[in-house]
Amino acid sequence: MSKTEVRIDDADDKPVVVSEEEFAGLKRTLAGIERHLFVIAAAGFTLYHIVVLNLFPQEALLFRATHVAWAAVLGFALYRPFAAARTDRIPWYDWILIVLSILCCAYIYWELDGLLFRAGALPDPLDIWVGLVGTLIVLEFSRRTAGLALPIIAGLFILYVFIGPWLPGVLNHRGFEWGRFFAYIYSDLGIFGTTTEASSNFIVLFVAFGAFLQVSKVGDYFNDLALSLFGHLRGGPAKATIASGVLFGAISGSSVANVAASGAITIPMMRRVGYDRATAGAVEATSSTGGQITPPILGAGAFLMAEITGIAYSEIAYAAIIPCVLFYVACFAHVELHARLHSLHGLPRSELPPLLGLLKKAYLFAPLVIMVWLLVSGYSAFRAGSLAIVSAIVVSWLDRQNAMGPKRALEALNMAARDSLQLISVCAAAGIIVGVIALTGIGGRFAQLLLQLAGENVLLAMLFTMVVALILGMGMPTTAAYAIGAAVLAPGLQRLGVAPLVAHMFIFYFAVVSAITPPVALASFAAAAIARADPWKTAFISVKMGLAVFIVPFMFFYSPLLLGQGTLVQILPVLATALIGVILLACATEGWFGRPIGWALRAPLLAAAILLIVPEGITDLIGLAIAAATFLFARMTRGVAPA
Structure with missing residues (x-):
């Protein structure tokens, strides 16, 4: 193993x-x-x-x-x-x-x-x-x-x-x-339908791309760069963990694999500067889970979504940018506020990788840049993945220590096949389920049942969909949970008037976040094992840190602007207020708003955060007013005894 x-x-x-x-x-x-x-x-x-x-x-x-x-x-x-x-x-x-x-x-x-x-x-x-x-x-x-x-x-x-x-x-x-x-x-x-089409045409190539980057030590470079940039700041190791989650998440499609690979380094560093065991594990688990909603790859979900919906892969990756930004801004806010509350510091610069030396190796980003450029330029996903693999080999030659010759290329090819097996098996097995749904017509009847349960209340239908997607994700990998949810739940949402991209992204996000959702929070439990923390406490802290991901999917239903579906002039104000909202959400859940605050001030702050995340002008104004009043009250009373 x-x-x-x-x-x-x-x-x-x-x-x-x-x-x-x-x-x-x-x-x-x-x-x-x-x-x-x-x-x-x-x-x-x-x-x-x-x-x-x-x-x-x-x-x-x-x-x-x-x-x-x-x-x-x-x-x-x-x-x-x-x-x-x-x-x-x-x-x-x-x-x-x-x-x-x-x-x-x-x-x-x-x-x-x-x-x-x-x-x-x-x-x-x-x-x-x-x-x-x-x-x-x-x-x-x-x-x-x-x-x-x-x-x-x-x-x-x-x-x-x-x-x-x-x-x-x-x-x-x-x-x-x-x-x-x-x-x-x-x-x-x-079995050989749309789900296997995605695994055969796309998943193997992009897993291979990740394997070539790992064998050439690009993954280590990402971790070192994140540590060098953020390790010296307040709560620096936790911030470096989040930054490495963004970078490493681009080349790994499994939350648990991310935890096992990067948690070996990040959790001991967080423990060293004063993070308790459960919080250190939760930071790693949440950051690693976010890798699956990080463009351009989004784990394997983007490829499967493109096959099922017929929506261009590049459009799906583009739509994921703003929710991903909101998620990681929320994570940064949580670790910053936690560090302030507990007076945590960073690591001495003398113990961090030298930034100048790392910047000299910035060419290691070239394979990722090339892949994204090719996808945006309209190249097919498998052609972009193949050329990115070639570029990873070429770039490795610029670093003599990690240059890839035939032996290391063979290692990467071997690693790619082994890392693909689980995804291939779940896509093939999910094909059985999708095939039965098509053969029996149960998907359409389930859609009718969803309509009957929800009536005209779309929010109720979305809540029901969220619960089912979370339950599916607790019992199986994200790819399979999304595939089943897409076959059974998406048609009902679409009949209620939800746009296909919104419906499928909604299901996918909750399939992803199930990795940190109790009672079966696999990413949180893996991180807790490394940190020797209580798994349940770690899972609940992970949910607190990832709370924005539970809210944002509802918000991009109410306004597809959060999926980039609009002009820049329309998107920027919505993005700005949503960013303020997720930061206030972190303030409310961590208990810090300029100073420690208790539940008496957390409650209105939580309401303000949700109002700001809702992409409506009137709710934004009300949310800003509540936040300002809460801040002034906290300043005048010098805060309320922290909870």
Whole structure:
């Protein structure tokens, strides 16, 4: 299992081992010839995608089937089925699964023309059996790499196909013969549909881009730069953590992986300058979670959203800019106010990386700049990702110590394949759910149910959607939670008049923020393990710091200006008042407004913050008036005893 050992400076602490997997992966560490075989297989997997997408396009169904089958082969080799299984070699039963994965893909290759002609409507007997075996392989692949929640949910949807005729009301459908179903679901109408299209066309390439940046030590450079810029300030290590979250989040799509990678450095530094354990863990967890809403990549969600909605990827990335800015400004405000309340200082400059030396390596930003420029210029996402990978290799040659030769390139290709497996498995399993929704029509009926529950009250529908998206995100990775939410919830919101971009961004944001939301706050729990803090306390502090993310999605529903949908003259005033609002929100929750304040002044300050975040002129004026009155009262009374 990929692990990071962390030693806190406190004398009573021992090394902490934290998995970088978002869900409890049972990884193998192969030895001998099997290790070399699957290093080559993993590197070949990544290289295959780069070559096919840029040079030798394949028929879509064949490409996606190869994509899933090859990933499943790697998954069964590199992940154990249960904790007691051997870690150093592949047992016979996993070799059987590997062979079956290859045979399912080979069948699609041999029968491609016939499968495209039949399209799941008039299946041959062998179509049915291959579909059944292939579906079971996807479910097991997903279970090993992403946990039980998603396979169980997918299994319930499959069960629903067969028991639907006996269910009442909105759940009733006419039913489907089992053979036709499995031929249907193991096609581009199900497993190889839009979700797998996103993972095969985009996700692998951008994970590879992140892997090449990490192997060339660009990720370390981002952390060092953030520490050099902010480490000496009041509460400096926490501010550096947030800054590194912005930078590192651009190349990593997992909140827990971000925590494990950067928390090893940032949490001990925060502890050193006086942050308590829970707050240090919460700062890291919240910042790392924000990486998934940071343009241009937004984890893997932006690619999936583009495939599902048909909205251009560049438009989605652009729309995420203002919410991302609001989130990180709120985080900075929280750590600044916490440092003021507790009289925390920064680190001595003598202990920080020299800024001048780091600025001389500013060329390491070139791959990110090139990728963003290519996307804005209208290049396809996979072409931009591929050229960004090439630029990362070229840029690494400017630093002799970290220059990438064939050996390190092989390491990056191998890392990219391994890091992609969970995303590929959840996209394939989510394809089962999306396929069932389309086949049975339950999505449309669920939309009707949402309309009935909400009536004409759109806010009630949004609150219901928020709760469902949070629950989904607690049980599975963000990508799968968003995919299911997009299939089940988005149509209902759109029927209520919510614009597609707003509806999908709303669902995506709550799927992301579930990583810090109790009772299953995986990013917060991972950070708490590193900090040796109480996990529940860490999670609740994380929610407090990320409170803006719970509010902003409602605000961009009321005004798409917060998604950049307007002119600059229209956007700037809304952005300015929203920024003031999230800062006041931090003041209210931290208990500092020029001086420590208690709940008597926090309540009106909280109201002022929400009024300012609401993008309406009258609410902005009322919010500013309440904030000004609160500030004057605090000055005149020298504050209220802090809570």
